[in-house]
Amino acid sequence: MSLIDLANPSRFLKFADRVLPWLxxxxxxxxxxxxxxxxxxPDDYQQGATVKIMFLHVPSxxxxxxxxxxxxxxxxxxxxxxxxxxxxxxxxxxPIGAAFTLLCLVTGSLWGRPEWGTYWVWDARLTxxxxxxxxxxxxxxxxxxxxxxxxxxxxxxILTLVGAVDLPIIKFSVDWWNTLHQGExxxxxxxxxxxxxxxxxxxxxxxxxxxxxxTLHVAAMRNEILRRRVRTLRxxxxxxxx
Amino acid sequence: MEAINHLPxxxxxxxxxxxxxxxxxxxxxxxxxxxxxxxxxxxxRGFARRSAAAALAQAKEEA
Numbered sequence: 001m002s003l004i005d006l007a008n009p010s011r012f013l014k015f016a017d018r019v020l021p022w023l024x025x026x027x028x029x030x031x032x033x034x035x036x037x038x039x040x041x042p043d044d045y046q047q048g049a050t051v052k053i054m055f056l057h058v059p060s061x062x063x064x065x066x067x068x069x070x071x072x073x074x075x076x077x078x079x080x081x082x083x084x085x086x087x088x089x090x091x092x093x094x095p096i097g098a099a100f101t102l103l104c105l106v107t108g109s110l111w112g113r114p115e116w117g118t119y120w121v122w123d124a125r126l127t128x129x130x131x132x133x134x135x136x137x138x139x140x141x142x143x144x145x146x147x148x149x150x151x152x153x154x155x156x157x158i159l160t161l162v163g164a165v166d167l168p169i170i171k172f173s174v175d176w177w178n179t180l181h182q183g184e185x186x187x188x189x190x191x192x193x194x195x196x197x198x199x200x201x202x203x204x205x206x207x208x209x210x211x212x213x214x215t216l217h218v219a220a221m222r223n224e225i226l227r228r229r230v231r232t233l234r235x236x237x238x239x240x241x242x
Numbered sequence: 243m244e245a246i247n248h249l250p251x252x253x254x255x256x257x258x259x260x261x262x263x264x265x266x267x268x269x270x271x272x273x274x275x276x277x278x279x280x281x282x283x284x285x286x287r288g289f290a291r292r293s294a295a296a297a298l299a300q301a302k303e304e305a
Binding site: 048049050052053056057060095096099100102103106107110111113114212216219220222223226227229230233234236237240 | 248256263284
């Protein structure tokens, strides 16, 4: 089955029913393995045991940005190609991306207090991440405000594409400005600055979190398709009774 | 000593992650049950989407 075939909502529902139990199972195994790796990782020579917060904080940050990236591609699908599943994918990704961004902010604060001596500082990385969270709330509010899904989809798509400007700002904020947040240490020219005994558990947790995101996103898309069918039938019922 | 001092921050982070993930999973599962039940209820009352209704009518004609 190709990706084009899945563009049909009915086919997507069948696909989701088939893959979700497997995806869920693989995600649980990956998370268990990742947590085991994270707990077994040695303390950092400077940060000590608090480095364990990184195994949650960094994957959450990546997924918060990945979700908005997916929403941006879906927004193009809505505005340019009017793809039947594009706005379903965007709407389903928003609450999940918001949750991971919130988790990134919370774990970042809890990591910042022992390392920096403060829960929060208005530096470029933290502020741009907070802006991403507020953008998520804005998109979710927009979806809930406009009753007609197709009109809501177009408005949300425009906001999503405008908000995508925040992604490179988050990524390069530590290079463009002098921030309290540390510089790029995983994906950088010259290789990672993290020692393999800590880097490997981090990458395993990143894969596990990505699997969790994919599972939740497919499940949320299935729910959204069902919600639209329910809405259509309720409109039919309302017309029949009038 | 340092590890003990920082333990609440580490435990707090993992507890926050557990709560967020649990809420996401619960939201997805409860929403699925709600939508499936609503759809089944409407279909039981005789409302079906045009494509489903057309397929049903065609099947009846062929029978």
